[in-house]
Amino acid sequence: MPLVVVGSVAFDSVETPQASRDRVLGGSAVYFSLAARFFTHVRLVGVVGGDWPAEYTQLLQSQGVDTAALQVVPGAKTFFWRGRYLSNMNDRETLDVQLNVMASFNPVLPEELRRCKFLFLANGSTKMQLDVLSQCVGPMLTVADTMDHWIRNEPKELRELMRRVDGLVLNDSEAKLLAEDENVLRAGRGLLEMGPRFIVIKKGEHGAMFFSKHEMYVLPAYPTERVVDPTGAGDSFAGGMMGYLSEQFDYSPETLKHAMAYGIVAASFTVEDFSVDRLLKITREDVDLRMEEYRRMLTF
Numbered sequence: 001m002p003l004v005v006v007g008s009v010a011f012d013s014v015e016t017p018q019a020s021r022d023r024v025l026g027g028s029a030v031y032f033s034l035a036a037r038f039f040t041h042v043r044l045v046g047v048v049g050g051d052w053p054a055e056y057t058q059l060l061q062s063q064g065v066d067t068a069a070l071q072v073v074p075g076a077k078t079f080f081w082r083g084r085y086l087s088n089m090n091d092r093e094t095l096d097v098q099l100n101v102m103a104s105f106n107p108v109l110p111e112e113l114r115r116c117k118f119l120f121l122a123n124g125s126t127k128m129q130l131d132v133l134s135q136c137v138g139p140m141l142t143v144a145d146t147m148d149h150w151i152r153n154e155p156k157e158l159r160e161l162m163r164r165v166d167g168l169v170l171n172d173s174e175a176k177l178l179a180e181d182e183n184v185l186r187a188g189r190g191l192l193e194m195g196p197r198f199i200v201i202k203k204g205e206h207g208a209m210f211f212s213k214h215e216m217y218v219l220p221a222y223p224t225e226r227v228v229d230p231t232g233a234g235d236s237f238a239g240g241m242m243g244y245l246s247e248q249f250d251y252s253p254e255t256l257k258h259a260m261a262y263g264i265v266a267a268s269f270t271v272e273d274f275s276v277d278r279l280l281k282i283t284r285e286d287v288d289l290r291m292e293e294y295r296r297m298l299t300f
Contacts, residue, residue, distance in 0.1 A: 002041045002066075003246040004113050005032045005239075006132050007122025007145075008079050008102055009046040009070065014231055014274060015084040015095075021229075024275035025056055027079065028122035028145065031232035033065045034279045035239030035266040038287050039247040042239075043113060045069040045132075047105045049076035063280070069110060076101045089227050090204050109135045117141070118246040120238060121165070126150045126157040133164055141251050143167035145238060151178050163195035166251075169238050171202045172209075184209065188216065198256065200241070202234050210260055215253065219260050222268035222294050229274045233267040236279065240266030240287075265290050 012026030033042045043066040052072060060067050082096040105128060114135050121129040121144040129144055136142070142165045150158060151174060158178070162168060168191065172184050179187035184201060188211035191199045199211040207220040241263035245251050251259075265287055272278045 002043055002116060003036055003118045003120065003242055004043045004045065004109075004116040005029050005036070005120045005122055005242075006045040006107060006129070007032065007120075007124050007235075009044075009048050009052075010079040010081055012231060012275065013080075013082040013096075014229055015082075016089065016229060017085070017087050018228070019274075021274045023080075025059070026081065026232060026275060028124070028232075028235045030060070031235035031270065031276060031279075032120060032122055032239035032242070033060065034063060034276050035236040035263075035270070036243030036246070037064050038240070038266070038284045039243030039262070040118075042066065042243070043069060043116070045107050045109065045113065047071040047073060047101045047107070049078040049101050050074040052078050059280075069107070069113060071107070073101050083231070085230065089230055092230075107132060117249070118242060119143075120242045121145065121161075122235065122238070123147050126154040126161055130157055130161055130164075133161070140249075141166050141245060143169060143238070143242060145169045145235075146174065146178075148174050148177055159194060162191070165196055167198045167200065168196045169200045169202065169234075169241075171204070171234065175199070175201045185216075200260070202237060204230070204233075207264060208237065208260060210256070212253070217257070219257075219264055220298075222264055222290065223297075224268050224272060227271045230271050231274075232276065233270050236270040237263040237267040239263070261294060262287070262291060265294055 007029030008027040010027035011023040013022045029046045033044050036042045077100040079102040080098040085092045117140040119139045119142045123145045144165045175187045179190040181187045201209040209218050241259040244259040244262040
């Protein structure tokens with residue numbers, strides 16, 4: 001079942017203690033799509049500038065990602081992010097953010113995308129996410145991501161969004177900020193009271209936590225020895241999770257638990273190289289093999 005993702009398509013410049021890369025392929029919708037494509041057909045909605053290389057679009061298409069709704073604005077510049085990771089490879093500093101075309105991005109979904117059954121609103125303006133949501137007719141599952149910038153600057157819109165989506169994905173510091181509670185357990189339960197059916201809190205190298213009305217559980221990260229670039233790991237997690245749910249055409253509690261595990265596996269591949277390079281080198285068979293290893297690790 002096709003899965004629609006709306007989010008950023010970007011150039012990233014990344015510095016780590018070991019190496020650096022300049023203006024590589026990035027963006028929340030890109031990482032999400034390349035992780036989700038192992039499970040389902042993905043249709044990407046985004047915007048880029050005239051500096052966007054046609055080869056990047058062709059690359060996404062070659063991986064089965066539908067880019068028909070990727071808008072190109074001639075004469076404008078593509079969203080750009082520059083960041084530096086500290087020695088622990090968990091904490092990072094944002095050195096530069098240039099919204100460029102994303103600053104005025106107001107997507108108009110084609111008719112066939114408006115009737116999608118699975119919709120993911122990747123990290124971006126909450127106002128834009130609400131507008132996209134209002135264009136969709138009867139989706140089976142809608143999940144959104146957010147970050148501290150939108151929590152602080154668009155609180156009213158974010159509260160409305162939370163009342164209208166089925167699930168919310170965010171990291172632990174963002175969950176604490178939004179819930180105004182430094183205890184992550186209380187924060188997760190508090191966010192449920194704001195409207196979503198479930199909350200997923202990403203905890204980086206410590207995995208992820210799931211909250212719903214009837215259950216709470218924690219899944220650890222897949223242990224990988226080779227952490228090269230953590231950029232996009234959270235978006236890949238969301239892509240793996242939503243891709244599996246779309247493939248199964250279901251989001252029952254048991255299916256959600258399996259989807260979370262697939263998301264963690266997808267993220268574990270992403271961190272093993274810069275940009276999306278590792279995701280481009282693996283197959284669904286590789287994902288399933290690592291999933292079996294992960295399953296054995298959790299069995300006792």
